[in-house]
Amino acid sequence: MEHTNSSENTAKEYESLVQQEDEHIERLKTCTKLIWDALAIISQKASVLHMATVKEAADHLHIMELDLRRELFKVRLKKSILANKMKQTQA
Numbered sequence: 001m002e003h004t005n006s007s008e009n010t011a012k013e014y015e016s017l018v019q020q021e022d023e024h025i026e027r028l029k030t031c032t033k034l035i036w037d038a039l040a041i042i043s044q045k046a047s048v049l050h051m052a053t054v055k056e057a058a059d060h061l062h063i064m065e066l067d068l069r070r071e072l073f074k075v076r077l078k079k080s081i082l083a084n085k086m087k088q089t090q091a
Contacts, residue, residue: 006089007089010085010086010089013082014082014083017075017079018079021072021076024068024071024072024075025072028068028069028072031061031065031068032065035062038057038058038061039058042058
């Protein structure tokens with residue numbers, strides 16, 4: 001019985017990681033789109049924008065993108081380790 005509960009918990013944890021991965025991917029796509037949109041606006045209107053503010057905002061977007069990539073990597077790493085654990089218990 002304990003093995004079944006452990007397997008169920010592992011499966012639930014894996015499903016949670018899949019959902020987290022999907023959410024991180026969507027957030028990363030959104031952030032990347034915002035960066036590209038910001039770059040397009042900058043290329044069109046840089047002469048009328050306050051450059052220090054533009055650079056600061058762009059830096060914040062870039063930092064957010066890096067943070068999201070790091071979080072996505074952590075989730076994928078946990079998911080990979082858990083997948084291996086699930087294979088070991090099935091063998």
